Amino acid sequence: MAVVPSDIDLIATHAPKQRGAVATYIRRHPTIVVGGVLLGLMIAMAIFAPYLHTVDPLALAPAKRLKWPTAEYWFGTDMLGRDLFSRTIYGARVSLTVGISVAILSTGLGLFIGLVTGFNRAVDAIVMRIMDGLMSIPSVLIAIALMALTRASLQNVIFAITVAEVPRVTRLVRSVVLTLREQPYVEAAFASGTTQIRTMWRHIVPNTLPPLLVQGTFIAAGAMITEAILSFIGAGTPPTIPSWGNIMAEDRAVFLVAYYIVLFPGIFLSLTVLGINLLGDGLRDALDPRLARRL
Amino acid sequence: MFGYIVRRILATIPVMAVVAVFVFALLHLSPGDPAAIIAGDNATTADIERIRAALGLDQPIYVQFGDWVWRLMHGDLGISIFTNLPVSTLIHQRVGPTVALSISTLVISIIVAIPLGVLAAWKAGTWIDRGVMVFAVFGFSVPVFVLAYILIYVLAIATNLLPVQGYANPADGLRPFLSHLVMPSIALGFVYIALIARITRASMLDVLAQDYIRTAHAKGLSSEKVLLRHALKNAAVPIATIIGIGVALLISGVVVTETVFAIPGLGRLTVDAILRRDYPIIQGVILIFSAAYVLVNLLVDLSYALLDPRIRY
Numbered sequence: 001m002a003v004v005p006s007d008i009d010l011i012a013t014h015a016p017k018q019r020g021a022v023a024t025y026i027r028r029h030p031t032i033v034v035g036g037v038l039l040g041l042m043i044a045m046a047i048f049a050p051y052l053h054t055v056d057p058l059a060l061a062p063a064k065r066l067k068w069p070t071a072e073y074w075f076g077t078d079m080l081g082r083d084l085f086s087r088t089i090y091g092a093r094v095s096l097t098v099g100i101s102v103a104i105l106s107t108g109l110g111l112f113i114g115l116v117t118g119f120n121r122a123v124d125a126i127v128m129r130i131m132d133g134l135m136s137i138p139s140v141l142i143a144i145a146l147m148a149l150t151r152a153s154l155q156n157v158i159f160a161i162t163v164a165e166v167p168r169v170t171r172l173v174r175s176v177v178l179t180l181r182e183q184p185y186v187e188a189a190f191a192s193g194t195t196q197i198r199t200m201w202r203h204i205v206p207n208t209l210p211p212l213l214v215q216g217t218f219i220a221a222g223a224m225i226t227e228a229i230l231s232f233i234g235a236g237t238p239p240t241i242p243s244w245g246n247i248m249a250e251d252r253a254v255f256l257v258a259y260y261i262v263l264f265p266g267i268f269l270s271l272t273v274l275g276i277n278l279l280g281d282g283l284r285d286a287l288d289p290r291l292a293r294r295l
Numbered sequence: 296m297f298g299y300i301v302r303r304i305l306a307t308i309p310v311m312a313v314v315a316v317f318v319f320a321l322l323h324l325s326p327g328d329p330a331a332i333i334a335g336d337n338a339t340t341a342d343i344e345r346i347r348a349a350l351g352l353d354q355p356i357y358v359q360f361g362d363w364v365w366r367l368m369h370g371d372l373g374i375s376i377f378t379n380l381p382v383s384t385l386i387h388q389r390v391g392p393t394v395a396l397s398i399s400t401l402v403i404s405i406i407v408a409i410p411l412g413v414l415a416a417w418k419a420g421t422w423i424d425r426g427v428m429v430f431a432v433f434g435f436s437v438p439v440f441v442l443a444y445i446l447i448y449v450l451a452i453a454t455n456l457l458p459v460q461g462y463a464n465p466a467d468g469l470r471p472f473l474s475h476l477v478m479p480s481i482a483l484g485f486v487y488i489a490l491i492a493r494i495t496r497a498s499m500l501d502v503l504a505q506d507y508i509r510t511a512h513a514k515g516l517s518s519e520k521v522l523l524r525h526a527l528k529n530a531a532v533p534i535a536t537i538i539g540i541g542v543a544l545l546i547s548g549v550v551v552t553e554t555v556f557a558i559p560g561l562g563r564l565t566v567d568a569i570l571r572r573d574y575p576i577i578q579g580v581i582l583i584f585s586a587a588y589v590l591v592n593l594l595v596d597l598s599y600a601l602l603d604p605r606i607r608y
Contacts, residue, residue: 129309130313132310133312133314133316133317136310136592137314137317138585138588141550141580141581144569145321145577145578146321148569149321149332149333149574150332151332225438226547229438229440229550229551232440232554233550233551233554233569234570235569252444266438266440266444269441270438273435273438274436277432278432
């Protein structure tokens with residue numbers, strides 16, 4: 001096999017060449033890198049929240065309420081004198097937990113249901129009618145309906161948003177399965193006596209992963225916005241867990257005198273969602289060149 | 296053609312049936328006693344029993360379901376627990392502002408988004424194109440209420456150009472009515488504009504690569520004519536589709552936008568109902584919003600025949 005110049009680059013391990021490879025990667029996939037770095041920073045911030053010059057995000061200090069940002073209170077204080085910087089940093093934990101959990105749970109569930117419906121016509125006819133119906137209810141409303149009936153808690157928020165996202169994932173997986181089923185190599189697998197489970201696992205599931213990964217990132221971004229919307233209208237995380245949505249909600253009454261309270265969590269939420277969206281765009285471009293040209 | 300319209304209309308029946316069953320089932324899917332949850336933490340046993348009876352939860356489930364379907368068929372959405380008024384009356388009172396906000400958002404979004412997308416596709420690869428795409432990514436990332444507060448600060452508090460919040464009845468004059476709608480419509484429409492602009496660009500890029508576009512250029516037509524008469528016309532179907540699907544975004548956003556801007560519409564009704572755990576209202580609003588969404592997408596599907604004469608059913 002002939003060695004082409006690009007292979008030499010990969011084989012070579014000394015520093016200048018490697019730096020060149022990184023630069024090339026960044027040039028080719030700028031959105032993946034920018035999005036990945038933004039998201040990485042937010043995750044690091046969430047993990048190391050206690051060490052980032054923060055105090056207890058729930059500690060009340062009524063004497064120091066509604067202080068504008070100063071050297072002591074970097075982002076100012078809220079209506080109850082709580083340190084907004086600490087609340088915003090800790091809020092990253094809630095938003096990211098919701099986004100990542102919903103993405104994993106809904107792609108997992110959607111993958112399972114999609115595989116079953118893609119292979120079983122009787123189940124397909126019934127399940128897809130149900131999914132069509134659920135998809136005609138805007139996802140925030142499904143989440144609102146479920147949250148109104150359960151106690152405010154992080155688990156319930158994750159569950160409610162997951163239920164709202166599963167139908168779309170199911171449709172995606174099902175469409176991939178239906179296309180693949182007609183492929184010669186899948187027919188060959190069946191013809192040579194491979195069991196259905198094994199064929200699914202070896203030939204179908206790996207092909208659903210790239211689109212699921214892309215879909216998963218967009219679901220994570222959407223779930224974080226939905227969580228913020230739910231918390232903002234009082235149907236999300238309880239006030240004892242500061243999330244970017246409920247920080248903004250609790251203090252929207254004083255927006256006119258202290259708009260910074262809404263501003264800081266809003267900026268962090270937007271930046272995180274932006275990072276995930278860029279990552280998703282980049283992944284889609286990298287994994288599906290056919291779409292990359294168009295969108 | 297006629298057969299297609301009838302079939303397409305009939306196809307919405309199972310969809311709405313699933314919505315209705317879901318909305319009914321919600322009360323029964325919840326863990327624990329729904330009557331107790333709705334009543335709240337400070338309720339007495341008598342309160343819980345009263346709510347149980349009001350919601351018909353003391354009946355066998357098949358009786359409840361039969362009742363629910365029967366009443367729904369007659370346009371009866373139940374009685375609000377908190378106000379004791381029929382839900383259909385409450386929805387009727389609040390539907391006006393929401394319709395006004397939705398229509399103005401829809402109009403503004405389409406007027407802004409389609410030219411943006413066409414421009415980006417026409418100038419593909421230039422800084423204009425990149426600018427539109429960057430705007431689109433930001434549009435997807437900034438939540439509606441964050442944008443709403445930024446707009447309030449910039450356009451109302453700092454410059455005093457528009458009223459901070461509230462709603463004016465169109466009967467009290469067109470000017471206050473419109474000036475109260477501008478900011479909510481921009482905030483609500485932002486993500487929708489991003490979505491439509493992005494799809495318009497993608498769809499236009501596809502069409503602009505076709506042979507007949509080159510032919511049109513070659514026979515000496517002006518760029519504007521090629522762009523609008525030949526390209527946009529052929530790119531219309533995906534754009535119409537996304538306008539229909541995107542209405543779901545609008546509906547989700549309406550709930551928040553009405554809260555921020557203190558607009559007394561269906562979204563505000565929903566939020567108040569959540570705080571009071573007034574479940575019949577939540578059920579009614581979900582049904583109405585979903586029906587509106589299904590209806591819009593039905594109209595979009597039917598419009599394909601107009602947009603693309605090649606489509607014959």
